[in-house]
Structures are given as C-alpha cells and as structure tokens.
C-alpha cells in the first residue's frame with residue numbers, strides 16, 4: 001500500500017513526467033507507526049514571551065521582534081486553540097556546552113555593550129562584530145531560543161507531541177567556537193543531539209535561502225544525521241559553502257546533501273525539486289525524526305534574499321514534510337522582511353494544525369505592519385529574474401539522485417544501527433531534576449522522562465526489523 005499520494009496536481013505539468021519516473025516507496029516507515037496509533041496530530045508550540053524583546057541594533061536586519069509579531073498573529077487567528085502551548089525554560093550552560101566550546105560560551109556570558117572594549121582582542125576569534133554584534137542580553141537571548149528547541153526535542157522524545165514548533169529557533173550558522181550569520185548558539189545542533197539520545201536517525205531539512213552550514217559541519221562525519229539544504233549558491237553568497245560536492249565524509253559520506261540554486265527560483269520549480277529530493281531522501285534514509293528549518297528569507301521580497309517564493313509555496317514544503325507523519329521539529333531561521341516572516345510562520349503554523357485561515361488578517365494592534373493589503377498572502381514573486389532554467393534544475397536533481405543511490409548502497413546505513421542512548425537521556429534528566437523546584441514545568445519534564453522510558457521499550461517494534469530486512473535484501477546482504 002502506498003504510504004502517500006505522489007500525484008500532486010499542483011506540480012507544474014512540465015515536471016510531472018520526470019517526477020513520476022523517480023517516485024517509489026520502497027520501505028514502510030517504521031517510526032510513522034508511532035503516530036498512527038492516534039488519529040489527531042498533536043502539535044506543541046513553544047513560545048518564550050521575552051524572546052522578541054532583544055535588539056541586534058538599529059540598522060541590523062535581524063529583528064527578534066518578528067517573533068512577537070508571529071506569535072501575535074498566531075493568537076489572533078485562534079491557532080493556540082489547536083495546539084498545546086508551552087513557555088519554555090532557558091537552556092542551561094551545560095546544555096549549551098553539549099555543542100559549544102567552553103571559552104566561547106564563557107565569552108558570550110560575560111560580554112556586554114558596556115564592557116565590550118575589554119573583549120575586543122577576542123572579537124575576531126569568536127567572529128563577533130558587524131554581522132554578529134554584541135547586544136544587551138545576548139546570552140540570555142541564546143538561552144531562550146535554544147531552551148525552546150531543546151524542550152521541543154524532549155517533547156518529541158517523550159512522545160508528548162507529533163509535531164513541535166519553535167519559531168525562535170533555527171539559527172543554523174553558529175559554529176562550535178564562533179558566531180556566524182547573526183547566529184551565536186546553534187539551537188538546531190543542540191536539538192538534534194538531544195533527539196539522537198532516542199531516535200536512531202535524524203533528518204535535517206533546511207529551506208532558508210542560506211546554506212545550513214553550522215548544522216552540516218556539526219554532523220558531517222556521522223551517518224545518524226542526514227542534512228539536506230536548499231539554498232542560493234554561487235560560491236560568493238553567504239556563507240559561501242553548500243556546493244553540491246559537499247557530501248559528508250568518513251561514516252557521514254553521502255549523508256550531507258546540498259541543493260544549490262540560482263537567483264529568482266519560483267514556486268513551481270522550488271516545490272517540484274523539494275518534493276523530488278525529499279521523497280527520495282526519506283525513502284532512502286528512513287529517518288526516525290525530522291528537523292525542518294523554515295528560514296523565511298527564501299520568500300520573494302526578502303530584505304536579504306533573492307528568490308521568488310510565495311508564502312503558499314514555502315508552506316507547501318512544510319505540508320509535504322508533515323505528510324510523512326514522522327516526529328517533526330519545526331524551527332524558524334532567517335527572514336528579514338519582518339511582516340512577511342510573521343505571515344509565513346503563522347501560515348505554516350496553520351498548516352501544521354490543519355486549519356484554514358482567512359486571507360484577511362484579523363484585527364490586531366500590529367495591523368499597520370501589514371499595509372497596504374492587510375492580507376496573509378501578499379504578492380511576493382517577480383522581483384528577481386529566474387535564473388534556474390529547466391536544464392539546470394534537472395541536472396541538480398540528477399546529482400542529488402545519484403548521491404542518494406550511493407547512500408542506498410553504502411553499508412553504513414544498515415550496519416550502524418546504534419542503540420539510542422536512552423540511559424544517558426534519563427541520567428541527564430535526573431541531574432536536571434535534582435536542581436529543580438516543584439514547578440509545573442518540572443513535573444512535566446518528569447512525566448516526559450518517564451514516558452520516554454516506557455516508549456523506548458514499547459516503541460522498538462517489529463516494523464523496524466522488517467524495514468531493515470528490506471534494506472538488507474535490497475543491498476544484497478541478506
């Protein structure tokens with residue numbers, strides 16, 4: 001029985017034929033069984049009330065206020081009634097140190113606009129300055145957005161939700177020892193590290209216009225995380241990486257997939273290529289959880305971007321990933337035309353909770369941001385000439401398929417079934433709980449940890465074994 005319907009009538013006609021030739025659903029999705037046991041998709045939404053109150057600087061394009069605006073629209077549309085809302089706690093130092101270097105974290109904790117002069121000698125080392133300025137509350141800001149991603153990951157581990165949303169997360173450029181591209185702490189890496197305690201394989205998908213370099217780099221040598229990034233690439237555009245030849249190394253060879261695009265890509269081409277690649281990635285890699293970075297700078301009319309995507313097309317990618325019914329963590333990312341970021345992530349929240357929204361924005365105190373049309377779906381395409389011709393797109397697709405064929409044949413995907421470190425997860429929870437008061441959040445985490453323990457023993461079902469048998473047979477190893 002096919003797992004999902006591949007016949008999307010919205011796919012542009014010229015691409016339909018090619019799509020049909022590559023479609024296949026070789027294996028059952030073992031983890032999707034976990035979601036099939038209950039009918040309604042359970043969505044958990046993590047929003048920190050304070051996260052939108054930080055300021056990178058007057059002329060800086062990154063505006064955390066977009067998060068306040070997004071949350072406001074989500075509430076005004078009544079979407080909070082369709083999901084569980086959580087005020088996440090801040091990430092602890094130890095949680096941030098799971099990925100980041102101690103001296104870098106120490107610097108982020110100490111530096112302020114007032115004492116910045118004392119630290120100027122290490123600005124270059126930690127890549128702090130113009131793009132990544134020192135601003136008031138910088139570390140606390142990181143703790144807030146990273147805390148939300150970590151909490152969301154734990155919610156998935158505990159099977160407390162099928163989909164978790166944290167629009168404040170998605171800061172994909174941050175490196176272990178340095179800031180990059182407006183990102184200081186890489187919440188995605190921290191979230192995936194958390195997911196890996198329980199889920200054998202995590203797929204990371206990135207639709208920001210910029211290459212998801214920080215996440216790719218962190219997992220470049222492992223086969224337990226596959227990173228797939230769709231982005232503008234010309235060797236010069238920030239961050240300069242994301243060439244199609246960056247495929248991973250060592251055990252991680254073939255597990256980094258890059259889809260380089262040119263200026264002005266439009267809805268039909270983008271959605272077509274996204275589905276082509278993601279269908280095959282999921283069939284081949286068989287992820288047990290997915291992290292989707294929804295950077296909104298890939299929309300048309302973005303202050304820093306140069307694609308032509310509409311909010312609807314951006315949302316189609318989210319819809320498509322959701323339909324696989326694999327535990328899903330959705331995070332934000334870039335997005336520099338603030339009003340469109342808020343529209344986009346509100347619309348994508350509605351997709352995740354299966355609710356249709358009126359195109360007329362509800363009355364709200366920020367309505368002036370949405371002048372002159374006051375609509376959810378403004379016209380965003382056509383500003384930039386589309387330089388992605390059909391021949392180029394087919395070539396990129398073919399390269400991606402070729403890499404996935406290599407991955408399919410690689411022994412590591414079958415052989416490296418590493419048992420999840422569930423004991424480590426529970427130990428970590430115990431330590432955290434020792435420090436904690438008897439708050440509701442603390443109780444919730446204790447409940448989640450207990451559920452996680454149960455889930456592991458119950459959830460290790462036979463379907464996983466059958467699926468792996470199919471892989472072995474396909475690879476001629478059985």
Ligand SMILES: [Zn+2]
Pocket residue numbers: 208209210295297333334335
């Ligand atoms: Zn970006």
